[in-house]
Amino acid sequence: MISLNEAKKKAAYKAVDENITSENKIIGIGSGSTIVYVVERILQLKNLLNKECIFIPTSFQSRLLIIEGGLNLGDIDQYSEIDVTIDGADEVDENLNAIKGGGACHLREKLVAEAAKKFIIVADYSKRSTTLGEKWKQGVPIEVIPFAYKRVMNSLKELGCENPILRMAKAKAGPVISDNGNFIIDAHFGLIEHPKELLEKIKLLTGVVEVGLFVNMAKNAYFGNEDGSVDIK
Numbered sequence: 001m002i003s004l005n006e007a008k009k010k011a012a013y014k015a016v017d018e019n020i021t022s023e024n025k026i027i028g029i030g031s032g033s034t035i036v037y038v039v040e041r042i043l044q045l046k047n048l049l050n051k052e053c054i055f056i057p058t059s060f061q062s063r064l065l066i067i068e069g070g071l072n073l074g075d076i077d078q079y080s081e082i083d084v085t086i087d088g089a090d091e092v093d094e095n096l097n098a099i100k101g102g103g104a105c106h107l108r109e110k111l112v113a114e115a116a117k118k119f120i121i122v123a124d125y126s127k128r129s130t131t132l133g134e135k136w137k138q139g140v141p142i143e144v145i146p147f148a149y150k151r152v153m154n155s156l157k158e159l160g161c162e163n164p165i166l167r168m169a170k171a172k173a174g175p176v177i178s179d180n181g182n183f184i185i186d187a188h189f190g191l192i193e194h195p196k197e198l199l200e201k202i203k204l205l206t207g208v209v210e211v212g213l214f215v216n217m218a219k220n221a222y223f224g225n226e227d228g229s230v231d232i233k
């Protein structure tokens with residue numbers, strides 16, 4: 001049996017080995033703890049990759065990983081067509097729909113994933129489910145314009161979320177502020193049988209910037225298993 005961190009690393013390394021080649025010129029880098037291993041592997045293989053390759057971050061965290069690794073940094077407004085984006089997830093269902101935004105990065109993550117010809121998810125075994133909502137009990141992360149948060153919370157209750165929560169910071173009094181200056185609401189909807197419908201309903205609420213439901217976006221997911229193997233879906 002291996003630890004969750006080792007499982008993340010196994011998935012990340014295999015995803016890089018199988019999806020990042022010398023032919024890729026623009027690569028999207030997701031956010032979170034699994035992505036640290038993605039960048040670690042990219043750095044190990046640096047000499048085999050295209051020297052001109054540009055890396056597009058999805059957060060302050062991944063921007064730092066790119067800079068500190070000595071990789072070429074670009075931005076999504078300079079490079080709106082990406083060859084491959086690799087990112088972590090909070091939960092992935094059997095159709096490869098995902099909940100993302102546990103680290104409040106899902107707005108840029110979605111943009112960089114949508115811009116990619118190939119979007120690949122990397123995750124450990126604890127994130128794998130049949131139906132979204134089975135594993136990630138914190139709720140769907142929703143980025144909102146700060147002054148709209150109360151109205152959006154009321155509307156989320158009408159959509160079936162009993163107790164939407166404004167995400168609070170840990171080492172600061174007050175709410176989490178995203179990289180884009182917005183608030184995050186976590187909205188638990190139980191089992192999400194129809195993620196596309198729920199995404200569309202939430203997205204229509206005034207003041208919502210982006211929803212951490214990634215529906216029909218991933219080409220493959222790499223899951224690191226407890227026994228050290230990696231499943232590719």
Ligand SMILES: O=C[C@H](O)[C@H](O)[C@H](O)COP(=O)(O)O
Nearest residue numbers: 032033034088101102103105
């Ligand atoms: O906002 C954060 C992102 O969506 C992450 O990709 C997600 O939370 C998974 O992170 P981790 O790899 O740390 O589990």
